[in-house]
Amino acid sequence: MTITTYKEVLNFLYQQLPMFQRQGAVAFKKDLTNIKLLCNAIGNPETKFKAIHIAGTNGKGTTSHILASIFQAAGYQVGLYTSPHYLDLRERIKINRKLISEKAILDFVNTHRKHIDTIQPSFFELMVAIAFDHFAKEEVDLAIIETGLGGRLDSTNIIEPALSVITNISYDHQDMLGETLAEIAGEKAGIIKSNTPVIIGQTQEEIRHVFEDKANEKVANISFADQNFAFEIKQENIDHYILDVIHNDKRIYKDIKIDLKGEVFLKNMLTALQTVYVWNKQEAVIAKEHILAGLSNIKKRTYFLGRMQVLQQKPLMIADSAHNEDGLKALFKEVDKRKYKQLHIVFGMVSDKPLSKVLHLLPTNAVYYAVAADIPRAKPSLTLYEELQSAGLVVKEAKSVEKGKNKALSAANPEDLVLVCGSIFVVAEIAEIGLSLGQDE
Numbered sequence: 001m002t003i004t005t006y007k008e009v010l011n012f013l014y015q016q017l018p019m020f021q022r023q024g025a026v027a028f029k030k031d032l033t034n035i036k037l038l039c040n041a042i043g044n045p046e047t048k049f050k051a052i053h054i055a056g057t058n059g060k061g062t063t064s065h066i067l068a069s070i071f072q073a074a075g076y077q078v079g080l081y082t083s084p085h086y087l088d089l090r091e092r093i094k095i096n097r098k099l100i101s102e103k104a105i106l107d108f109v110n111t112h113r114k115h116i117d118t119i120q121p122s123f124f125e126l127m128v129a130i131a132f133d134h135f136a137k138e139e140v141d142l143a144i145i146e147t148g149l150g151g152r153l154d155s156t157n158i159i160e161p162a163l164s165v166i167t168n169i170s171y172d173h174q175d176m177l178g179e180t181l182a183e184i185a186g187e188k189a190g191i192i193k194s195n196t197p198v199i200i201g202q203t204q205e206e207i208r209h210v211f212e213d214k215a216n217e218k219v220a221n222i223s224f225a226d227q228n229f230a231f232e233i234k235q236e237n238i239d240h241y242i243l244d245v246i247h248n249d250k251r252i253y254k255d256i257k258i259d260l261k262g263e264v265f266l267k268n269m270l271t272a273l274q275t276v277y278v279w280n281k282q283e284a285v286i287a288k289e290h291i292l293a294g295l296s297n298i299k300k301r302t303y304f305l306g307r308m309q310v311l312q313q314k315p316l317m318i319a320d321s322a323h324n325e326d327g328l329k330a331l332f333k334e335v336d337k338r339k340y341k342q343l344h345i346v347f348g349m350v351s352d353k354p355l356s357k358v359l360h361l362l363p364t365n366a367v368y369y370a371v372a373a374d375i376p377r378a379k380p381s382l383t384l385y386e387e388l389q390s391a392g393l394v395v396k397e398a399k400s401v402e403k404g405k406n407k408a409l410s411a412a413n414p415e416d417l418v419l420v421c422g423s424i425f426v427v428a429e430i431a432e433i434g435l436s437l438g439q440d441e
Helices: 006-016 034-043 060-073 102-111 111-118 123-137 181-191 207-218 265-280 288-296 298-302 325-334 380-390 402-412 422-429
Strands: 049-054 076-082 094-096 142-146 163-166 197-201 222-225 229-236 240-246 252-259 311-314 318-319 343-347 366-372 394-400 415-421
Touching: 006 102, 006 123, 034 111, 034 123, 049 060, 049 181, 060 076, 060 142, 060 265, 060 288, 076 123, 094 123, 102 111, 102 123, 123 142, 142 394, 142 402, 163 181, 163 265, 181 207, 197 207, 197 265, 197 415, 207 222, 222 265, 229 265, 252 265, 252 288, 265 288, 265 325, 288 298, 325 415, 343 402, 343 422, 366 402, 380 394, 394 402, 402 415, 402 422, 415 422
Parallel strands: 049 142, 049 163, 076 142, 163 197, 197 222, 318 415, 343 366, 343 415, 366 394
Antiparallel strands: 076 094, 229 240, 240 252, 311 318
16 A cells, blocks of 8 residues: 555554664664665665765764765765664755655655565664665765664675774673673674775774774774874864864864864764775875865754754753763763753663663762653653662652753753753754754755
8 A cells, every 4th residue: 555645654664663763672683684685675775875884882973974074075975874863764864964855765665665564674674775775866976874783783784885984882782782892892893894994983902802803804904093183172162172183193183173062072073084084095085175164064064963962041951862871971071061050960761771870970969850752662750760869869750851851941040051861862852953954955
């Protein structure tokens, strides 16, 4: 039966296909069979565009957007596939900031409904196939593809990229990727391909050998971004930095602007710069002016959302989708730099992530508002309230994200700081993100 409206296709995608974003591990498939069958059935679009493949625990989305901005500044038509999305699944698939159209998704599902019903892919597998098909049809100059979970058995890992990038490794999704950093690194290293350069964002000595061993096995040249590039912050503003960039002890860029906030994002910048450096060794040259233009306008150029996103002033309200140990550690480090009278944190989590993993990071000087996002995976607000209260934190239950936001803003003085974090799904509901930025033009 033909689906006639976008609302109907959303219902089909969300209700009939297993979706990790909403359901968790039950929807995760550690197998490439379905994506290979589906892409083969639609003409193997993954072979029809040049790509950079990006994996890692934290920073892969930021690195993807930084690279997309730089390549767009250089005149490339850039396809960008990222996950998960905030409010609209079309955020996952963009070309030069423009979201894939509702019609393109509707047409894909109707055209290939027989294959979808036969193969029964997950939501993620289907979105990957739609992205690959879209990038192939639009003949992008370059596609930047972010993995979902892991790497070795991630659905995106059927591409043969020009470059592979791994940002960093920390503890996340251990139930699916492994209990140790080495095991998790091994899964991420699965994107390393034969004779294809690989860039590692951060040198972690305890797992460095995992990447070097895999690179040697695949005869892939390996480089570590933080061993070649560094930065020096010259000026820090509420939504951007002015800084110098050093390459092999030489100051190559002075007083440049990067419109991301948070030092952790600057590490992602170094990963992106090393990627461009390696790209320039084998492809067309990305010039200095393209790099500077790309770094100064990442948010608008790529439709980058949910990272240290300033939602309002007086009281200052910031949303950030950090949700695992390393991400929250970096976030709270950034919060510590800000001046405020009282910290209010609208906080929600998913049920499959224990609070105990991040509890030691939570600021003790804050008032917490325990909320639950409107998804099946959400940890109930009462459960979270009791866990936070048992840890000795000042907490109020707010049930919904909207109620948590309203309670925090009602209690806050103009000099206070309201922070929204803990889950991307909480940020999605509270940020009131302007989707018009990426709408069809």
